[in-house]
Amino acid sequence: MPRWGSETVAHDPAAQNGTALNGGSAANAAQAQAQGEVLIRARGVNVAFGAKKILENLSLDVRRGEILGFVGPSGAGKSVLLRTILGLNPKQGGKIEVFGIDYHQASEREKLSVERRWGVLFQQGALFSALTVAENIEVPMREYLDLSPKLMRELTRLKIDLVGLAPDAADKYPSELSGGMIKRAALARALALDPEIVFLDEPTSGLDPIGAADFDQLIMTLRDTLGLSVYMVTHDLDSLFQACDRIAVLGDRKVLIEGPLSTMLQSDHPWVRSYFHGKRARTVVTDHGTAAQPMPSDGAA
Numbered sequence: 001m002p003r004w005g006s007e008t009v010a011h012d013p014a015a016q017n018g019t020a021l022n023g024g025s026a027a028n029a030a031q032a033q034a035q036g037e038v039l040i041r042a043r044g045v046n047v048a049f050g051a052k053k054i055l056e057n058l059s060l061d062v063r064r065g066e067i068l069g070f071v072g073p074s075g076a077g078k079s080v081l082l083r084t085i086l087g088l089n090p091k092q093g094g095k096i097e098v099f100g101i102d103y104h105q106a107s108e109r110e111k112l113s114v115e116r117r118w119g120v121l122f123q124q125g126a127l128f129s130a131l132t133v134a135e136n137i138e139v140p141m142r143e144y145l146d147l148s149p150k151l152m153r154e155l156t157r158l159k160i161d162l163v164g165l166a167p168d169a170a171d172k173y174p175s176e177l178s179g180g181m182i183k184r185a186a187l188a189r190a191l192a193l194d195p196e197i198v199f200l201d202e203p204t205s206g207l208d209p210i211g212a213a214d215f216d217q218l219i220m221t222l223r224d225t226l227g228l229s230v231y232m233v234t235h236d237l238d239s240l241f242q243a244c245d246r247i248a249v250l251g252d253r254k255v256l257i258e259g260p261l262s263t264m265l266q267s268d269h270p271w272v273r274s275y276f277h278g279k280r281a282r283t284v285v286t287d288h289g290t291a292a293q294p295m296p297s298d299g300a301a
């Protein structure tokens with residue numbers, strides 16, 4: 001069974017049930033696509049560690065207001081690309097513009113202005129273990145803003161509320177939180193500076209299906225209410241089917257294919273096909289009510 005229940009909504013506009021939230025999603029996605037404003041533009045990116053090439057001639061766009069799902073085999077380089085976009089990995093070639101600025105070539109001042117406009121939830125080490133949740137959320141505020149302790153505390157309280165944590169989570173340490181609460185707290189920290197785009201690396205991994213569905217719903221709500229753009233690295237088929245407006249697949253060191261779910265379902269690339277038409281996917285697809293047919297040459301039931 002896919003992890004969303006009957007009350008949740010489908011990605012495909014044709015299959016939507018008309019809830020206000022979902023209507024908003026569709027409208028936002030359509031608006032963003034109509035606007036076509038590209039927030040992240042990667043062209044011809046090459047990244048290698050020593051002789052080992054990880055990314056080669058990779059190109060990708062992320063548009064304002066969309067939730068882009070980024071998938072690919074484990075070890076393909078999804079986190080490396082994310083870290084490269086964020087300037088944490090050097091690249092050997094190509095260009096990455098963020099908000100129209102070539103971050104890798106930017107002055108310190110320009111870099112700061114870009115960093116204030118994005119938020120990140122890393123795959124590893126989501127929170128500082130020696131700091132409380134509130135202190136974790138305050139880290140970017142201290143780094144980039146000059147706020148009074150009182151105002152910081154107030155903003156932190158709002159972020160905690162925004163991600164659906166109880167107020168008393170503020171003074172807890174990460175070791176006192178469940179996995180789902182840690183993800184939410186890390187999201188609150190990623191949202192600390194009211195970013196225009198958040199980068200999420202496997203945000204639902206390790207969550208139970210209901211917790212993961214709740215997290216996806218939260219991301220969609222934030223996209224709809226705050227106009228947030230989302231770059232989400234994920235292996236989670238449910239997230240891809242439920243939450244993502246577009247999907248990009250990393251393989252052979254580059255983006256093999258990008259587009260809406262329907263494009264993925266029609267692709268005959270072997271990895272894309274086995275991922276989106278594999279046994280696990282088929283359960284999701286069938287329950288989802290979209291393109292439940294196996295590929296024409298796919299003999300398996």
Ligand SMILES: Nc1ncnc2c1ncn2[C@@H]1O[C@H](COP(=O)(O)OP(=O)(O)OP(=O)(O)O)[C@@H](O)[C@H]1O
Nearest residue numbers: 049054072073074075076077078079080081123235
């Ligand atoms: N700093 C580094 N130095 C050397 N090799 C690295 C470094 N960072 C990543 N790699 C290598 O780059 C490759 C891609 O790693 P990456 O973490 O991007 O994979 P991924 O697609 O995110 O996988 P997963 O889905 O398992 O998270 C791996 O072979 C990894 O060992």
Ligand SMILES: [Mg+2]
Nearest residue numbers: 078079123201
């Ligand atoms: Mg990774």
